[in-house]
Amino acid sequence: MHETSQEATALADLPVSQTPEVDFVRIRIAGDSGDGIQLTGSRLAESAARFGNDIATFPDFPADIRAPSGTIYGVSAYSLNIGETEVLTFGDVSDALVALNPAALKKYIGELKIGGLLIIDSSSFTERALEKAGYAADPRADGTLSDFRLLPIDITELTTAALRESGVSTKDAKRCKNMWTLGLIHWLFEREIDGVESWLKDKFANKPEIAEANLLALRAGHMYGEVAELPAEISRYHIAPAPLRSGEYRTINGNEAMAYGLYAGATLADLDAFYGSYPITPASPLLHTFAKLKELGALSFQAEDEIAAIGSAIGASYAGHLGITGSSGPGIALKTEALGLAVATELPLIVVNVQRGGPSTGLPTKTEQSDLFQAVFGRNGDTPIPVIAASHPGDCFDVAVEAVKIATKHMTPIFILSDGYIANAAAPWRLPDLGEGDYAPFPVTKATDPDGFLPFKHDPETLARPWAVPGTPGLMHRIGGLEREEGRGNISYDGDNHQRMTEIRAAKLDAIARDLPPQTVDSGGTSGKLALVGWGSSWGPIRVATRRAILKGKPVSHVHLRHIWPLPPNLKALLEGFDEIVVPEMNNGQLATLLRAELGRPVPGVSCVKGRPFLVREITDIINDVIGG
Amino acid sequence: MTKLTVKDFASDLDVRWCPGCGDYAVLKALQKTLADGGSTLEDTLVVSGIGCSSRLPYYMATYGFHSIHGRAPTLATGAKLANPDLDVWVVTGDGDGLSIGGNHLLHVLRRNVDLQVVLFNNQIYGLTKGQFSPTSKQGTKSPSSPGGSVETGLNPCVYALGAGGQFVARCIDTQAKVLQPVLEAAQAFKGTGFVEVLQNCVIYNDGIFDGLKDKKTGPDHTLHVEHGKPMVFGVNRDKGLRVAKSGFGLEVVTLGDGLKEEDLLVHDEKNVHLAQALAALGENDGEPVVIGVLYRHGKHEFVEGARHGLPKTPLSRDEKLNRLNATLRTAETWRVE
Numbered sequence: 001m002h003e004t005s006q007e008a009t010a011l012a013d014l015p016v017s018q019t020p021e022v023d024f025v026r027i028r029i030a031g032d033s034g035d036g037i038q039l040t041g042s043r044l045a046e047s048a049a050r051f052g053n054d055i056a057t058f059p060d061f062p063a064d065i066r067a068p069s070g071t072i073y074g075v076s077a078y079s080l081n082i083g084e085t086e087v088l089t090f091g092d093v094s095d096a097l098v099a100l101n102p103a104a105l106k107k108y109i110g111e112l113k114i115g116g117l118l119i120i121d122s123s124s125f126t127e128r129a130l131e132k133a134g135y136a137a138d139p140r141a142d143g144t145l146s147d148f149r150l151l152p153i154d155i156t157e158l159t160t161a162a163l164r165e166s167g168v169s170t171k172d173a174k175r176c177k178n179m180w181t182l183g184l185i186h187w188l189f190e191r192e193i194d195g196v197e198s199w200l201k202d203k204f205a206n207k208p209e210i211a212e213a214n215l216l217a218l219r220a221g222h223m224y225g226e227v228a229e230l231p232a233e234i235s236r237y238h239i240a241p242a243p244l245r246s247g248e249y250r251t252i253n254g255n256e257a258m259a260y261g262l263y264a265g266a267t268l269a270d271l272d273a274f275y276g277s278y279p280i281t282p283a284s285p286l287l288h289t290f291a292k293l294k295e296l297g298a299l300s301f302q303a304e305d306e307i308a309a310i311g312s313a314i315g316a317s318y319a320g321h322l323g324i325t326g327s328s329g330p331g332i333a334l335k336t337e338a339l340g341l342a343v344a345t346e347l348p349l350i351v352v353n354v355q356r357g358g359p360s361t362g363l364p365t366k367t368e369q370s371d372l373f374q375a376v377f378g379r380n381g382d383t384p385i386p387v388i389a390a391s392h393p394g395d396c397f398d399v400a401v402e403a404v405k406i407a408t409k410h411m412t413p414i415f416i417l418s419d420g421y422i423a424n425a426a427a428p429w430r431l432p433d434l435g436e437g438d439y440a441p442f443p444v445t446k447a448t449d450p451d452g453f454l455p456f457k458h459d460p461e462t463l464a465r466p467w468a469v470p471g472t473p474g475l476m477h478r479i480g481g482l483e484r485e486e487g488r489g490n491i492s493y494d495g496d497n498h499q500r501m502t503e504i505r506a507a508k509l510d511a512i513a514r515d516l517p518p519q520t521v522d523s524g525g526t527s528g529k530l531a532l533v534g535w536g537s538s539w540g541p542i543r544v545a546t547r548r549a550i551l552k553g554k555p556v557s558h559v560h561l562r563h564i565w566p567l568p569p570n571l572k573a574l575l576e577g578f579d580e581i582v583v584p585e586m587n588n589g590q591l592a593t594l595l596r597a598e599l600g601r602p603v604p605g606v607s608c609v610k611g612r613p614f615l616v617r618e619i620t621d622i623i624n625d626v627i628g629g
Numbered sequence: 630m631t632k633l634t635v636k637d638f639a640s641d642l643d644v645r646w647c648p649g650c651g652d653y654a655v656l657k658a659l660q661k662t663l664a665d666g667g668s669t670l671e672d673t674l675v676v677s678g679i680g681c682s683s684r685l686p687y688y689m690a691t692y693g694f695h696s697i698h699g700r701a702p703t704l705a706t707g708a709k710l711a712n713p714d715l716d717v718w719v720v721t722g723d724g725d726g727l728s729i730g731g732n733h734l735l736h737v738l739r740r741n742v743d744l745q746v747v748l749f750n751n752q753i754y755g756l757t758k759g760q761f762s763p764t765s766k767q768g769t770k771s772p773s774s775p776g777g778s779v780e781t782g783l784n785p786c787v788y789a790l791g792a793g794g795q796f797v798a799r800c801i802d803t804q805a806k807v808l809q810p811v812l813e814a815a816q817a818f819k820g821t822g823f824v825e826v827l828q829n830c831v832i833y834n835d836g837i838f839d840g841l842k843d844k845k846t847g848p849d850h851t852l853h854v855e856h857g858k859p860m861v862f863g864v865n866r867d868k869g870l871r872v873a874k875s876g877f878g879l880e881v882v883t884l885g886d887g888l889k890e891e892d893l894l895v896h897d898e899k900n901v902h903l904a905q906a907l908a909a910l911g912e913n914d915g916e917p918v919v920i921g922v923l924y925r926h927g928k929h930e931f932v933e934g935a936r937h938g939l940p941k942t943p944l945s946r947d948e949k950l951n952r953l954n955a956t957l958r959t960a961e962t963w964r965v966e
Contacts, residue, residue, distance in 0.1 A: 046961060049963075050961060050963045052963075052965060195961070199961075244965045245965065246964075246965050246966050247964070247965060248962050248963070248964055249962060249963050249964070249965060250957065250958070250960045250961060250962045250963075251960065251961075252960070260953065260956070260957060263949075263953060264950075264953055267946055267949040267950060267953065268946070270946055272711070272943075274707065274710065274711055276707060292956075293956070294938045294939055295938065295939075295940065295952070296940075296944070296949055296952045296953060296956065297939055297940050297943065297944050297949060299710055299711070299935070299936070299939070301706070301707070301710060301935065303703065303736075304732055304733065304735070304736040305732060307700060307703065307733075308700070308702075308703040308706075308732075308733055308736065309703075310703075311696070311700045311702075311703025311704045311706075311707065311733075312703050312704070312706050312707030312710070313707060314696075314704055314707065315676070315694075315703065315704035315705060315706065315707025315708035315709075315710075315711070316707040316708060316710060316711040317707075318694060318704070318707075318708055319674075319707070319708040319709075319711035319712040319715065320711060320712065321711040323707065337697050337698075338697060338700065340697075341696060341697050345694075431954075431957055431958070431962065434950045434953060434954060435946075435947070435950055441946060443946075469712075470671070470672070470674045470692035470708065470712065470715055471671055471672055471712055471714060471715060472671060473669075473670075473671045474671070475671070476670050476671060476690055476691055476692050477692065477693075478640070478686050478687050478689075478692075478693035478694070478695065479693070479694055479695070480686070480687075480693075480694060480695025480696060481679075481695065481696065481697050482695060490642060490687075491642075491687060
């Protein structure tokens with residue numbers, strides 16, 4: 001499965017992005033949360049992906065459901081990186097910023113590069129709006145924007161003008177300004193709007209007048225680019241299709257890929273999937289996606305709380321389904337006791353943690369990788385649980401399939417770590433050949449033969465116990481959280497038995513480790529001066545920075561861990577080929593601490609907990625610090 | 630297949646409750662209910678939480694899951710959703726079900742999941758050595774309340790009705806003549822069959838229900854309700870319940886002096902207001918504790934509804950993969966050559 005993480009991305013052999021506005025462009029669309037920014041951004045992403053570009057996206061929206069309009073904290077933004085090369089990150093800075101109100105301008109102008117294209121909706125720059133955004137003076141007039149190629153357009157005004165004949169109210173007309181903007185951006189990227197048109201017709205099939213209004217606005221924005229006499233310095237972007245691997249593609253975000261992957265894994269194991277969950281940001285879309293898979297035989301259950309969610313999943317696993325639960329850090333904390341029960345009863349169980357900023361409620365809508373310790377260690381007793389992590393949206397699918405394989409082969413709960421960034425970010429995804437190759441079936445055998453049946457007898461290779469499901473004649477047995485006698489499974493308080501059972505639970509992780517594919521190097525040679533060791537969603541920025549450094553001849557490699565616990569057995573030997581290793585991660589040094597203990601050598605970490613992924617230049621700085629600039 | 634006996638439902642483990650514990654009688658009644666009703670070992674699943682009563686699954690020869698404190702309804706719900714053919718029993722206590730697990734009990738009742746909840750109420754924490762529980766009477770002296778507990782005790786049947794329970798019953802551990810038919814009725818009910826069993830803890834709360842159980846005087850303090858029958862009780866069958874003539878609620882009256890059985894209330898299992906009033910009785914002097922099926926009115930069962938929309942017949946692996954392939958392609962797709 002490990003190789004699949006490379007295969008499933010669009011990116012094998014794609015050259016790394018190098019020159020902004022030549023082989024890739026980073027654009028950010030920002031406005032009020034009521035402006036339809038996320039919709040606009042995701043449609044642009046869809047168009048770019050369909051055109052054949054590599055894309056990386058970063059939706060950034062407020063935690064408030066309806067934040068007051070015009071405020072800085074009510075700004076919603078969608079960042080998109082479009083390349084004919086491998087992009088993988090949404091970009092350290094933007095080449096172009098579209099700001100639909102003063103607050104959006106204020107919030108993001110600092111991340112627009114000097115000389116970058118700045119499109120603003122002049123109609124929205126009223127005195128009141130400027131004041132709400134905290135501008136003492138109009139930034140258009142006081143020289144604040146002189147470093148940028150400013151293109152002020154009366155977007156609201158032009159949109160309502162375009163819709164004047166359509167019969168929709170002025171209010172509804174104004175709401176179409178995002179489509180007008182989308183039309184203009186399509187022109188800017190030399191793209192046709194037919195894809196958006198058919199999407200609009202489909203989306204508003206039951207509201208033809210709304211569909212028509214949006215179409216008019218979209219076309220008007222596109223046409224504006226064609227006919228308006230724009231200043232000479234406003235040039236269009238010419239980004240060619242990327243030479244992707246052949247195949248059928250769609251865009252996907254991490255949460256969708258995770259849910260589909262879990263269903264696929266269960267199916268390949270010949271099991272029915274059961275998803276028990278309690279709503280929580282940013283994991284709820286897993287529940288929504290599962291709910292839509294009912295016709296495919298997947299059961300989903302919205303439980304009364306996080307504990308009930310995992311309890312129901314354990315119950316479903318006991319009854320022969322593949323029990324799955326998903327949450328984010330605070331919810332996972334509540335599941336802790338039940339995790340111990342799943343370990344004690346040796347039932348297969350998938351636990352997805354879509355991580356967010358912590359501690360406590362922390363930063364619900366912002367990304368972080370700070371639940372690694374929680375996953376590896378966060379339980380009472382000696383309670384080992386394997387942990388694997390997804391590194392990009394499409395990888396969530398593969399990680400999910402692998403998790404099902406491990407959980408069922410070894411009869412164990414398993415943690416999958418995702419995070420808010422990849423959960424929401426969209427990327428092109430090559431659709432998998434289900435049933436073939438890496439996605440070949442791995443049917444699970446349940447116990448049926450009463451002859452010599454012992455519920456806690458372990459397979460010497462996998463350390464799995466038999467999965468004997470209620471309803472099966474002759475295999476009646478009792479399980480529970482009290483320590484149980486090896487073999488028969490009856491309650492046992494015997495010290496020697498507890499020692500043995502503790503060792504068996506530990507040996508199960510050794511068995512999993514033996515099965516892991518050897519750790520490979522993601523980019524660069526297998527030895528050198530520096531290895532950057534990453535995990536999870538930091539994959540994108542580390543990979544891009546490393547590949548760019550390699551092009552400059554720097555002796556740096558990127559090693560990326562999918563298997564966090566147990567670690568791949570060859571990891572230590574592999575890393576011995578490097579003079580230094582550094583772990584950049586979106587927490588305060590958790591993998592670095594783990595590796596220090598496991599590798600017995602210094603492992604400096606670089607922390608980034610700013611609620612966003614690493615910037616490429618932050619990784620480049622690490623490389624330059626160690627190797628020299 | 631030959632019908633199983635009570636003995637067939639007993640596991641080979643020694644039962645390790647204290648001698649004289651009320652749990653023995655409930656275990657026996659459950660085993661007898663299953664045997665008499667023709668249940669099979671393989672299709673019966675007993676799920677429990679933590680506490681003395683929650684050890685019960687170990688003593689059953691069926692499938693059993695001794696889970697974690699308060700969470701039995703969650704595991705039971707998951708198992709029943711996954712396999713509706715299972716006959717699922719949740720065994721819990723006053724601490725397990727109403728303190729640490731109160732939330733889950735609320736929601737299993739509200740959903741009306743097709744399973745049985747048998748709540749052993751001994752009004753004390755036994756396994757942790759005798760602290761007051763959420764159902765302990767105010768003033769209960771215990772290691773954690775040497776001056777008497779300050780809190781008001783909770784009435785499990787009132788709670789169950791408040792949570793929207795659609796089958797609510799109360800029994801006494803040693804009265805098999807009531808307990809067993811009630812367990813049968815709970816099992817037959819399509820939904821959550823909630824049965825509170827007043828259970829004696831011989832070590833930490835001994836004798837609290839003696840007044841109800843006493844062969845001679847007990848009938849003066851308990852009313853066994855049966856659907857369609859007048860609410861008569863008492864050693865001499867001379868007491869009864871009727872709608873209060875003044876104020877609001879029920880009142881205890883003595884028959885005779887012109888007052889006849891026909892003047893009493895007749896039990897109606899489908900009347901939730903009556904059930905609520907009956908469940909609350911027993912707090913004040915002269916009021917009987919009501920046992921039997923207080924409420925039985927099945928409306929919507931959860932599992933059937935939750936499974937509605939699943940494929941009628943199980944899909945093969947290939948059918949599932951085909952449907953997944955189709956689902957993945959509901960988004961726009963494109964080809965790269």
